[in-house]
Amino acid sequence: MKEKNVMSPNNNLTHLSIADIQIDLRSPLTVREMHIDELLEPFFGQPERPAGRIQLQWEESADILRGEGEMVYDPGIIWRMFRDGETWCAEISYGDQPAGAGNEEVRCLLRANNAWDTLTMTEKRYGTGGWHSLLALGAGELIIRSAMALSGGIVLHAAGIDDNGRGIVFSGHSGAGKSTQLDFWLDEDGVIPMTDDRVAIRVSGDYAVCYGTPWGGMPDIASNHAAPLKALLLLEQASENGISLLSPNNAATMLACRAFLPYWDRALLQRAISNLDRLVKSIPVYLLRCRPEPSVVELVRSVL
Amino acid sequence: MIRKESFLLQTVGGEHLLVPLGSQVMDTNGIITLNETAAFIWDLLEEERTIEELTTAVAGRFEVSRGQAESDITLFAEKLDQNGLLQ
Known part of the structure; x- marks a missing residue:
């Protein structure tokens, strides 16, 4: 799956495929130098039928980074969204807490056009060994969250498996038992785990596909x-x-509270919620009340 | 009264969801569900409205007496105000 072409001595091109979104990443650094290969290696390559395509230019900055424009959304300590003219600018403060970086120090600016298909990522590196690009963490997640909304999908706080060709998604807040469920299913024949925490889902007509992220x-x-x-x-x-x-x-309502919605942009939010509407109308949603025990597997299979 | 612009009302699976936008997210306790009448009133509050105007509209649309509509709307308006949903 891995594919990498060198466009010029100073600009490597790497293709990423996440939930059938193709990201064309251009960077003066190699994927190894960006330290994105550990988490993103399974996602290197191009999708057979892209549902969206994103041009992403990565650049390094030694300057102090600050969000540009008016702050429009602040969900907590990790990141904030700004609006500067026609550009969205996400300011991301920390990811994997490298040595030398304070938690509150801005490590990355992600600038996007309205269509979220042309982006620039400006990042600050710390040290030599401990630094990892936030593309493999929060910045990449923001990109996919937006791209999913624009391509008929949504990202859910959920675990996902493929049970012999049947996608099953377990959604719940932290501590609800997603990882426990995964453990039970991993012992079963023909089960492929996809993710323990973030599932991307795309709806097309009365059909939906779930993806690992x-x-x-x-x-x-x-x-x-x-x-x-x-x-x-x-x-x-x-x-x-x-x-x-x-x-x-x-x-x-229950799914809306478990979805990662793009609260910073009315148009994007509208798209994401419309996708959620189509999802609940086309795919059965069950409430699973359970004890942490393996017999839950048979209970779930009995309704599929 | 007039509603704040920092919310999006959208129907999902037949449920009317009032979703906060941007900085409003931190000031609002999650996603709010509205019944049919409340969603109708929320739409009307895109413009400045009096209780009397809302009462006339609701009594004309739903099978409810004018007195009951006025009482319910007054209560709903108080809730909207208490929860910071009005300008």
């Missing part, structure tokens, strides 16, 4: 794999096991 708590589980989505399961810990089909309107 590079971002999660267990990087070795993140795989560049896709499966037709058969069911979405909303996890809830309980003293007794039970599974019940939710109506689209009941599923809507």
Whole structure:
């Protein structure tokens, strides 16, 4: 899958494929020098049928980085979104906390046009060994979150597996039992884990595909794999096991709270929520109340 | 009264969701669900409206007495105000 062409001595071209979004990354550094190969290597290459294509220019800066324009969205300590004329500018403060960088020091600016298909990433490197490009972390996730909204999809806080050709997504907040579910399913024949924390889903008509993404708590589980989505399961810990089909309107609110929505841009948010609407109308969503025990696998399979 | 512009009302799976936008996200306790009547009123509040205007519109659209509509709208307007959804 790995493909890399050298355009010029100072500009390497690397193709990335995440959820069928093609990213053409141009950088004076190699992927090894950017330290993105550890997390993104399974995602190097080009999709057979791209659902979107992004041009991304990476550049290095030794200057102090600051978000440009008016601050429009501040979800917490990690990143903030700014609007500068026709350009979006995400200011990302930390990712993997390299030696020498304070948590609050801005490490990366990600500038995007309205279509989120032409981007520049300006990043500050620290030291020689501990630095990793945020492209493999929060910056890359922001790019895909936007690209999914624009290509009929959404990113959910969820784990995903391929159970013998059937995509199953377990959604829940931190601590809801996503990783526990994965552990049970990994012991089953024909199960391919896709991700333990971030699932990308794209809807097309009454059909949806779920994809593994590079971002999660267990990087070795993140795989560049896709499966037709058969069911979405909303996890809830309980003293007794039970599974019940939710109506689209009941599923809507619960899924909206578990989706990574682009709150910074009305038009993009509208697209993402429309995609969510099509998702709950085309794919069954179940509420799975369960104890942490392997028999849940059979319970889930009984409704597929 | 008039609504804040920093929300997006969209229907998902038949449910009317009021989703905060941008900096409003941090000031709002998550995504808000509205029933049919509340969503209708929210749409009307794109422009400055009085309780009387809203009452006339709601009583004309839904099967409800004018008195009941006015009482419900007043209560709803208070909730909107308390939750920072009005300008």
